[in-house]
Amino acid sequence: MPFLDWVNKNQAKETTREVPYHLLKQESVHGDISGANADNLLIQGDNLLALKALIPFYAGRVKCIFIDPPYNTQSAFEHYDDKLEHSQWLSMMYPRLVLLRELLAENGSIWLSIDDREAHYLKVLMDEVFGRQNFLTSFIWKKSYGGGAKAKWVVGLHEHVLCYTKRLELFPEMWLPPDPEAAKKYYKFSDAKHATRGPYRLQPLATTSMDARPNLRYAIMHPDGHEIWPDKQWQWSQERVVSAQANGEIVIAEKKGKFSVSYKQYLRDPDGDERRRKPYSIIEGHYTQHGTYESMELFGLENKFSFPKPEGLINTILEACTEAGDLILDSFLGSGTTAAVAHKMNRRYIGIEMGDHARTHCLPRLQKVIEGEQGGISTNVEWRGGGGFRFCTLGDPTFDTDGRISAKVKFASLAAYVWHCENGEPGHQVFDMPLLGIQNGVAYYLLYNGALGDRHPASGNVLTHAVLQAINEIFPHAGPKVVYGEMSRLGASRLAAEGITFKQIPYDVKMR
Ligand SMILES: C[S@@+](CC[C@H](N)C(=O)[O-])C[C@H]1O[C@@H](n2cnc3c(N)ncnc32)[C@H](O)[C@@H]1O
Numbered sequence: 001m002p003f004l005d006w007v008n009k010n011q012a013k014e015t016t017r018e019v020p021y022h023l024l025k026q027e028s029v030h031g032d033i034s035g036a037n038a039d040n041l042l043i044q045g046d047n048l049l050a051l052k053a054l055i056p057f058y059a060g061r062v063k064c065i066f067i068d069p070p071y072n073t074q075s076a077f078e079h080y081d082d083k084l085e086h087s088q089w090l091s092m093m094y095p096r097l098v099l100l101r102e103l104l105a106e107n108g109s110i111w112l113s114i115d116d117r118e119a120h121y122l123k124v125l126m127d128e129v130f131g132r133q134n135f136l137t138s139f140i141w142k143k144s145y146g147g148g149a150k151a152k153w154v155v156g157l158h159e160h161v162l163c164y165t166k167r168l169e170l171f172p173e174m175w176l177p178p179d180p181e182a183a184k185k186y187y188k189f190s191d192a193k194h195a196t197r198g199p200y201r202l203q204p205l206a207t208t209s210m211d212a213r214p215n216l217r218y219a220i221m222h223p224d225g226h227e228i229w230p231d232k233q234w235q236w237s238q239e240r241v242v243s244a245q246a247n248g249e250i251v252i253a254e255k256k257g258k259f260s261v262s263y264k265q266y267l268r269d270p271d272g273d274e275r276r277r278k279p280y281s282i283i284e285g286h287y288t289q290h291g292t293y294e295s296m297e298l299f300g301l302e303n304k305f306s307f308p309k310p311e312g313l314i315n316t317i318l319e320a321c322t323e324a325g326d327l328i329l330d331s332f333l334g335s336g337t338t339a340a341v342a343h344k345m346n347r348r349y350i351g352i353e354m355g356d357h358a359r360t361h362c363l364p365r366l367q368k369v370i371e372g373e374q375g376g377i378s379t380n381v382e383w384r385g386g387g388g389f390r391f392c393t394l395g396d397p398t399f400d401t402d403g404r405i406s407a408k409v410k411f412a413s414l415a416a417y418v419w420h421c422e423n424g425e426p427g428h429q430v431f432d433m434p435l436l437g438i439q440n441g442v443a444y445y446l447l448y449n450g451a452l453g454d455r456h457p458a459s460g461n462v463l464t465h466a467v468l469q470a471i472n473e474i475f476p477h478a479g480p481k482v483v484y485g486e487m488s489r490l491g492a493s494r495l496a497a498e499g500i501t502f503k504q505i506p507y508d509v510k511m512r
Pocket residue numbers: 045046047048068069070071079080305307308309310331332333334335336337338352353354355
């Protein structure tokens with residue numbers, strides 16, 4: 001496969017491997033963060049570090065990523081420096097895309113908003129990181145109604161939203177949501193099946209084209225005994241028509257001595273699910289101006305954010321590929337649109353923004369959402385307020401330059417690192433005891449911060465005979481064990497007899 005090359009690409013690849021792990025520092029809590037709301041995070045900081053900090057906890061758990069990175073437009077925006085050279089822009093994007101991919105669920109998708117300047121370079125970069133086979137499409141987002149009277153050559157009315165899946169074969173089908181107006185307009189008749197199948201419309205059973213199936217040309221019997229022949233042929237087999245007739249789903253009409261045969265197409269299938277067969281195409285109906293008005297409503301004319309995405313655009317994307325409760329991530333959060341929309345749609349979310357507007361725009365915006373703010377998509381999704389989120393910044397690095405674990409690392413954080421390092425996935429369990437979990441028959445233990453409390457005089461971080469006895473009494477496991485601790489006082493033969501592989505903190509805590 002051909003790859004894109006640019007100045008310092010190798011350095012960009014190294015950056016990906018060398019980004020240090022940081023702890024997240026909770027600054028404040030807003031609203032109710034119980035249950036699923038505990039995952040709602042607004043993080044202020046460089047997304048390279050923030051994404052890496054999320055890996056041990058969220059790798060493979062994000063259902064949908066939306067990003068709207070600086071477009072490299074060579075023109076200074078009010079809130080961020082967009083004047084990156086082309087190569088610098090690619091080097092900025094590369095390691096972030098690698099980390100985003102790690103965070104994405106196997107059946108998840110990533111949507112990238114971009115304009116003509118970098119769209120095609122970004123496509124090739126994404127092919128490299130996500131795999132060409134996982135490319136879904138480049139949606140056209142029609143961002144303006146019209147205009148461009150002064151344009152010299154063409155007027156740019158659209159931008160792109162590139163869409164990649166993590167694994168196309170696992171990505172669920174996408175259908176436009178049912179349109180109640182269209183249903184009212186077209187489905188006008190009702191019969192005894194209305195309760196389950198809803199109203200129906202009549203569709204002609206005869207086709208105007210011929211295919212090679214001779215068995216589609218036969219006579220349908222009118223109840224009064226007439227034979228009705230199609231001009232060309234019917235769409236259905238005779239068997240299917242006879243069964244539909246028996247079920248009262250065929251309608252025969254007569255006009256000036258000529259018979260026409262129709263079948264009833266119900267709004268809902270026999271299971272009661274609405275017909276959703278309209279696929280996505282161009283994304284229409286949400287304009288840049290809407291985003292600007294929304295921002296003005298929220299922050300006033302003076303403080304409005306420059307070129308935020310309209311809430312409706314994000315709503316369309318989340319509607320297409322997520323369900324309530326799914327986790328959404330935006331690592332270029334800007335004024336907080338993705339987080340606000342996800343919150344209103346009852347999705348969980350993580351938003352990362354390095355600028356001051358994380359505090360001046362995203363934070364107050366999400367607070368207003370909790371209070372029931374009624375702008376943007378609120379009416380459409382019947383938003384009434386509620387929920388909550390945590391506001392975090394980047395804390396200390398988890399490991400110092402010599403690989404030592406920072407004294408500030410808490411048991412639960414190190415446990416999440418160890419679990420991820422061993423199993424390649426975040427632990428869904430609460431890490432509050434030395435037995436972290438059992439995976440493929442192997443039990444994983446962590447002795448850290450005196451997790452075994454007063455059962456060991458030296459705070460329980462060392463694997464001694466007494467600590468082993470405590471482990472076997474409190475957290476027995478018949479199969480093989482992996483024990484992480486600062487030191488082991490057990491000999492090789494005792495470890496082997498107990499089925500223990502001992503790993504030393506910090507040297508054996510190697511990140512993936
Ligand atoms: C085009 S704006 C996003 C606008 C957003 N979609 C909205 O609706 O408000 C891009 C944002 O990415 C932020 N950004 C740029 N580089 C970043 C980085 N390395 N880490 C975190 N945020 C970054 C900028 O500060 C800017 O707010």
